[in-house]
Amino acid sequence: MRFEEIAKRVKSASIKTASLSSDIKKNILYTIAEALQKNSEIIFKANEKDLNENKDKVSQSVYNRLKLDENKMRDMISGIKDVAELEDIIGKVLLKRELDEGLVLKKITCPIGVLGIIFEARPDVIAQIISLAVKSGNAVILKGGKESLNTNKEIFNVIKTALKQFNEYPDDAIVQIFTHDDVNEMLKCSKYIDLIIPRGGNKLVKFIKENTQIPVLGHEAGICHIFLDKTADFDMSVKIITDSKTQYPSACNSVETLLIHKDFENSDKLLKALEINGITLDHKPEQWDYEHGDKTLAYKYVEDMNEAINHINTYGSGHTDCIITDDNNNAELFKKQVDSAGVYHNVSTRFADGFRYGFGAEVGISTNKTHARGPVGIDGLTIYKYELEGNGQTVKEYVTGEKQFHHKDLI
Amino acid sequence: MRFEEIAKRVKSASIKTASLSSDIKKNILYTIAEALQKNSEIIFKANEKDLNENKDKVSQSVYNRLKLDENKMRDMISGIKDVAELEDIIGKVLLKRELDEGLVLKKITCPIGVLGIIFEARPDVIAQIISLAVKSGNAVILKGGKESLNTNKEIFNVIKTALKQFNEYPDDAIVQIFTHDDVNEMLKCSKYIDLIIPRGGNKLVKFIKENTQIPVLGHEAGICHIFLDKTADFDMSVKIITDSKTQYPSACNSVETLLIHKDFENSDKLLKALEINGITLDHKPEQWDYEHGDKTLAYKYVEDMNEAINHINTYGSGHTDCIITDDNNNAELFKKQVDSAGVYHNVSTRFADGFRYGFGAEVGISTNKTHARGPVGIDGLTIYKYELEGNGQTVKEYVTGEKQFHHKDLI
Numbered sequence: 011m012r013f014e015e016i017a018k019r020v021k022s023a024s025i026k027t028a029s030l031s032s033d034i035k036k037n038i039l040y041t042i043a044e045a046l047q048k049n050s051e052i053i054f055k056a057n058e059k060d061l062n063e064n065k066d067k068v069s070q071s072v073y074n075r076l077k078l079d080e081n082k083m084r085d086m087i088s089g090i091k092d093v094a095e096l097e098d099i100i101g102k103v104l105l106k107r108e109l110d111e112g113l114v115l116k117k118i119t120c121p122i123g124v125l126g127i128i129f130e131a132r133p134d135v136i137a138q139i140i141s142l143a144v145k146s147g148n149a150v151i152l153k154g155g156k157e158s159l160n161t162n163k164e165i166f167n168v169i170k171t172a173l174k175q176f177n178e179y180p181d182d183a184i185v186q187i188f189t190h191d192d193v194n195e196m197l198k199c200s201k202y203i204d205l206i207i208p209r210g211g212n213k214l215v216k217f218i219k220e221n222t223q224i225p226v227l228g229h230e231a232g233i234c235h236i237f238l239d240k241t242a243d244f245d246m247s248v249k250i251i252t253d254s255k256t257q258y259p260s261a262c263n264s265v266e267t268l269l270i271h272k273d274f275e276n277s278d279k280l281l282k283a284l285e286i287n288g289i290t291l292d293h294k295p296e297q298w299d300y301e302h303g304d305k306t307l308a309y310k311y312v313e314d315m316n317e318a319i320n321h322i323n324t325y326g327s328g329h330t331d332c333i334i335t336d337d338n339n340n341a342e343l344f345k346k347q348v349d350s351a352g353v354y355h356n357v358s359t360r361f362a363d364g365f366r367y368g369f370g371a372e373v374g375i376s377t378n379k380t381h382a383r384g385p386v387g388i389d390g391l392t393i394y395k396y397e398l399e400g401n402g403q404t405v406k407e408y409v410t411g412e413k414q415f416h417h418k419d420l421i
Numbered sequence: 422m423r424f425e426e427i428a429k430r431v432k433s434a435s436i437k438t439a440s441l442s443s444d445i446k447k448n449i450l451y452t453i454a455e456a457l458q459k460n461s462e463i464i465f466k467a468n469e470k471d472l473n474e475n476k477d478k479v480s481q482s483v484y485n486r487l488k489l490d491e492n493k494m495r496d497m498i499s500g501i502k503d504v505a506e507l508e509d510i511i512g513k514v515l516l517k518r519e520l521d522e523g524l525v526l527k528k529i530t531c532p533i534g535v536l537g538i539i540f541e542a543r544p545d546v547i548a549q550i551i552s553l554a555v556k557s558g559n560a561v562i563l564k565g566g567k568e569s570l571n572t573n574k575e576i577f578n579v580i581k582t583a584l585k586q587f588n589e590y591p592d593d594a595i596v597q598i599f600t601h602d603d604v605n606e607m608l609k610c611s612k613y614i615d616l617i618i619p620r621g622g623n624k625l626v627k628f629i630k631e632n633t634q635i636p637v638l639g640h641e642a643g644i645c646h647i648f649l650d651k652t653a654d655f656d657m658s659v660k661i662i663t664d665s666k667t668q669y670p671s672a673c674n675s676v677e678t679l680l681i682h683k684d685f686e687n688s689d690k691l692l693k694a695l696e697i698n699g700i701t702l703d704h705k706p707e708q709w710d711y712e713h714g715d716k717t718l719a720y721k722y723v724e725d726m727n728e729a730i731n732h733i734n735t736y737g738s739g740h741t742d743c744i745i746t747d748d749n750n751n752a753e754l755f756k757k758q759v760d761s762a763g764v765y766h767n768v769s770t771r772f773a774d775g776f777r778y779g780f781g782a783e784v785g786i787s788t789n790k791t792h793a794r795g796p797v798g799i800d801g802l803t804i805y806k807y808e809l810e811g812n813g814q815t816v817k818e819y820v821t822g823e824k825q826f827h828h829k830d831l832i
Contacts, residue, residue, distance in 0.1 A: 029757040115778055122790045204790040225791045246813040253815030345808050346440040357811030367526055368828035379533050379615040380636045381792040384807045396795045397756050400768030402657040404664030417779035
């Protein structure tokens with residue numbers, strides 16, 4: 011089948027998933043969780059096949075991500091149950107306003123429609139994405155990494171089979187595609203696909219952003235900064251910088267650049283302490299907008315906070331940036347003037363995460379300036395529509411002045 | 422100056438406008454209104470020049486839109502004062518959550534950053550846009566239509582001169598550009614421009630959407646529908662359809678297609694009544710997704726509501742669609758399953774408008790499925806950032822289990 015035909019069917023299915031009741035969606039999610047539990051042996055077998063086929067082709071870290079063990083399976087299943095228990099975010103009345111007598115406007119949350127989700131090695135992501143799609147009433151087209159092909163197919167089949175018992179749930183609402191050609195078609199298909207979410211490395215995200223006119227939710231790079239003000243506490247600084255750089259260096263919310271106020275005392279002592287903690291310092295990086303992905307930290311002395319803010323707004327990626335200071339006025343100014351999704355005071359940049367923020371589920375982290383910014387919870391998969399209810403009103407009467415709007419909010 | 426250099430300065434200015442106080446912004450807007458009042462004679466003269474230069478080149482309707490008379494000037498000035506009086510939408514705390522003791526997350530509204538606004542003939546739009554930008558703390562790059570060049574320049578100069586008394590307001594926050602080359606550069610400049618808003622015809626919007634990777638807020642077409650259910654009231658139907666088609670036929674929220682349930686009685690009588698009211702009926706349109714812009718109305722009989730909904734979701738533009746029915750169950754289903762920004766029951770499609778919805782100011786009408794949908798008020802020019810305040814917390818303690826998040830909402 012041509013991709014466009016598939017996409018058209020998914021779009022059509024999305025109209026049905028949009029009006030599923032909260033109870034049905036919850037029920038579906040528990041059924042999916044149960045089916046995965048029951049069929050875990052088949053899924054492990056498929057995963058073994060992927061591991062065997064790829065063990066000589068991929069790095070150890072990719073291999074580890076590819077491997078689906080008992081622990082990951084358990085987390086995957088409990089993750090689906092967590093999503094099932096989230097409050098339904100669809101059908102919420104955001105505004106109810108009487109425009110005039112008998113003319114009532116409601117603004118109501120609804121699904122975005124069709125999501126296109128492209129993800130890399132981790133096979134447990136597929137179940138997470140499907141559960142978020144079901145809960146939010148969106149339809150979804152999935153493209154997984156080729157390394158986890160067998161595992162993805164098996165998880166997908168188990169879920170699709172479980173979904174068959176629900177007549178209300180349209181078969182085309184969840185579709186998997188496999189080829190690069192299909193991905194290229196998907197990126198062109200703005201007529202039927204409403205949002206693309208890439209879950210993978212910078213290269214993937216960059217490629218997608220440059221090759222589609224469909225809105226993309228995600229981030230290319232995480233160039234996070236810490237500015238050490240002159241009044242920064244020494245011990246706190248060592249602790250925060252070490253955590254931000256070393257706790258998980260390949261994460262997007264790890265710090266890449268340290269900006270030190272020229273009047274900060276003990277900066278030599280600080281740099282030594284960081285080296286002792288395993289950090290490799292780089293005073294002359296080739297470029298300031300580089301994501302190391304390891305324990306390398308670029309650093310630079312600045313004249314004042316203003317220079318630090320300018321540096322961050324110039325070289326940063328708008329992800330997460332932190333000031334360490336005892337001066338609350340400076341902290342306020344920094345948080346106002348740094349144009350990033352996360353502006354932190356005296357805490358590790360590693361907190362930028364949907365689960366740590368208490369969102370229950372994370373769709374991704376966005377450095378966009380529209381729709382959703384920062385860690386995005388399931389509400390990032392929603393938009394709203396306006397319902398207007400009347401009894402024959404026409405605009406003419408309001409233009410001639412025969413009638414007037416009174417705009418009375420009812421909630 | 423190269424366009425990129427200009428855009429860089431505007432971006433830098435946007436950091437300053439983001440933290441202006443509510444009082445200053447209000448003060449600035451009243452000062453602008455006063456300055457326009459004082460200098461209205463100079464502006465009228467510039468407008469006369471535009472009218473003289475273009476009277477043989479443009480249609481009567483463009484000429485009318487181009488003409489700035491006393492009434493439009495008065496509306497323009499009172500519009501600025503209205504925006505001044507709107508509640509400040511920046512700095513609102515949307516969420517305040519204690520993640521753990523002494524670790525507090527806030528989600529706070531902020532401006533998007535730099536807006537690129539491209540508008541056609543109406544010169545009064547420039548003052549409206551500048552007032553919305555000032556109020557929302559965004560910086561803005563403006564490109565007006567060539568027909569209103571002299572008027573735009575004069576209004577712009579009056580406003581810029583008025584702004585000079587405010588030291589806090591950066592000179593680069595509002596910039597006007599004039600050439601198509603600059604527009605093309607702007608569309609490429611995703612590094613410094615965060616949102617493009619085209620205010621003009623379909624061709625303009627289509628061109629922009631196809632030529633930029635910057636998010637675009639707007640709509641290409643307004644293909645609005647009315648579905649006449651079998652239980653529709655006859656008189657109400659005539660009244661609503663007539664208003665939706667004839668009250669202002671070139672508006673995007675005018676109806677283009679009437680879908681009639683095959684069991685609706687008196688459909689012949691209805692069509693005759695519509696013709697008497699000045700509507701030209703078209704039973705065999707070449708295409709169903711055509712925006713007439715005049716009093717032509719395409720129509721079609723459908724088997725049932727399902728066919729109507731499918732027709733709307735296939736050929737509509739997701740703008741505004743209406744059902745006329747006495748059957749509330751059908752109305753509910755229609756509103757749920759029609760995937761449009763506005764879903765109406767028993768009212769004219771012409772109500773789709775920011776002022777009629779009581780938004781105080783209208784940025785545009787969006788058919789996007791992300792960020793802002795339908796008539797967009799000034800809050801469509803905002804996004805949010807996350808502030809995290811702590812006293813040295815690191816992620817390590819939470820990963821090892823030494824500490825746990827408790828996620829306590831404080832508002």
